[in-house]
Amino acid sequence: MSRTLLSGLRAALLAAAVVIVAPAFAVSPEEVLADPALEARARAISAELRCLVCQNQSIDDSDADLAGDLRRLVRERLLSGDSDEEVIAFLVSRYGEFVLLKPQFSNRNLLLWATPAIALLAGGAFALFAARRRKPAPTALTPEESAALDDLLKRVDDV
């Protein structure tokens, strides 16, 4: 590992680096809160909220005026002592679920959230079914046969 990485790691710690995949072009210096922990929370919340007038950008990424207003709003709420959940709930009550980049778990979004599970289960069941159907009645190998086979397979693996 390079020295720059190590110093980078240490510095990242000290700065309480924000764990956001796509950080901001947008956050401007005067918005940044003095308290790094609070600022980190503000950034994390901002990445979850949609800039309502933009196209698929979070308020953390967008330099639209509205995004700036929302970022300041998030920080105001945090300064007044709201929890992360309260800040998000406040914005949802104001702008609707549209503001969330990660939709809520709700009946309406059931299909969205259940897709991975449904696809996995259906695909797995299909694979099992296909394997079953394909399989003829299995006849067990004699011990000699399986020993010979193991030997062969082993040789194959070694190649």
Add this chain to the structure above:
Amino acid sequence: MIVELGHFALTLALALSLVQAAAPLAGTTLGDHRLMAVAGPTAMAAFLMTALSFAALMASYAASDFSVANVYANSHSLQPMIFKLTSVWGNHEGSMLLWALILTLFGALVALFGGNLPERLRANVIAVQGVVGVAFFLFLLLTSNPFARLDPAPIEGEDLNPILQDFGLAVHPPLLYLGYVGYSICFAFAVAALIDGKLDAAWARWVRPWTMAAWIFLTLGIAMGSYWAYYELGWGGFWFWDPVENASFMPWLAGTALLHSAIVMEKREALKIWTVLLAIIAFSFSLLGTFLVRSGVLTSVHAFATDPARGVFILAILVIFIGGSLALFALRAQTLNAGGLFHPISREGALVFNNLILVTAAATVFVGTLYPLFLEAIDGSKISVGAPFFNLTFGALAAPLLIAVPFGPMMAWKRGDLFAATQRLFAALGGALAIGALVMLFVDRNALFAALGAALAAWLLLGAVSDLVLRAGLSKGASVSWSRLKGLPNSVYGTALGHAGLGLTVLGMAMTSALQEERILAMKTGESVEVAGYRLDFKAYEPTQGPNFTEDRALFDLTGTGGEALGEIFAGKRVYQARRMPTTESGIRTFGFSQLYVSLGDPQDNGGIAVRIWWKPFVTLIWIGGVVMALGGLVSLADRRLRVGAPAARRKPVAVVQ
């Protein structure tokens, strides 16, 4: 005149495609060899006509012929020549013409290299390719004519969207389209097999290299696009889960699954029906991607050319091809024999697991991308599905697959031994855990994600190395190992490189996401700032002049961790004159695999300017990994066993193993 020639050539290409679609199909139905033989020459002629048409459009761009509406809307006389030329596909009409050009190119390639294919299969494949061509030529001529004229001709063009005035535009769309459209060959093979109800070894041997070639281009195209967005947009992000990115990612996921299932089909004659279905799915995702991007149905940052009327046309193409091929599949799949038995714990089983996860991931991205549209259509309610959703769901699916990857090549065909495979991976496992622990030592619990990511990446990399080392049999002495390594088929190296590339990408993503350092501040000239041990002295802020833009450029003196001078780094804000549109030019310096990234914001009230600086550890590995993956594909593609008709390498019977 050149413009009219281009238009005429495009019309001829449509006519040729009609013949290319109809004659061979009639030939295979009637058993007429002469009609089947029409396929090849027509496909080549269609390609030549499309190429002529494309060249004509390019010539009008090069000459800045603003009497052509398309050139007027997307070019400017002051643009450097390279951007004049790339402007050809930096717009809707031109990029659809590129689509058609690549489609006919692949058709011509089958005609050229398909001499040793069974006659009927060859005719059917080229015919299906022709049918796709007809649809897209009609689309071009009826809704998106790139050769429409303006009268009177304007004096000056409206310029290309400034974000697209970049070298990235020269590389990214052609690569991406080569990938997208390359899957049309797999699709044509699948439909041809369904038409004849026949799947044999030649089929699989043909489909795998085509899939591989398309996949290589798509991988490079996506990686290139990601890097382009990273440096051009000034956000420092590498993946945004933007609908248009998803549109290219879904065919990639399906294509990666196809690549793996085609291996099973080729080697073991199993998963035949599934492979045919996957080939249809992969191209369906390509068509869907074209629809999403071209129709503007999903508003996104890529929607530089949107028109709902065209959307309806592409939607019709989408419905006819996907619906038609799936219906054909439902009708004819039963006639194909399944064949090939295997135990769940086996190489085949591992590849089925790979397919299960990849297809689930593609389905998740698909539903996530379209769900807002779906809800809005049903009850008018609006929701957003963005990066936080995809990171969570896709991440949860990807993790088990990444853990399983090194096991795959360790398993034997037909019946494997999971315990033995685990034993052989002990070294890789130990190394991965050690590296995870090392990261934890320097970073506390907050960096758990970085540690897990590093461990996972090391697991993939060491797993790939283990495979080669074990096949070489190190205990048998250097000369034996060497000759064994030389004797390994290319596909083994391809697999190792592909999986190692995946490891590199995972490493880059984990390190950058978890450990990057960011500074946002207002700076005046003369001030300095330190990021990750590097010091930047804000030396000057000065206006400069480009060919068709003005740029305010900030110059920083860079000093390294040890106090050594590292020269200058500069970032700029440009305004393009024709469109009055601002863009950012990030300043990027690469140190090893890591990068220092400087981006400018707006001027501040106190007279300074907003500056954002990131230290992005190992960020370049994200894209290097993509290139290594593509390299793996290339190595595998060079395997002579894939070249049907090449003299079979039977000197060493041992080489048949694996």
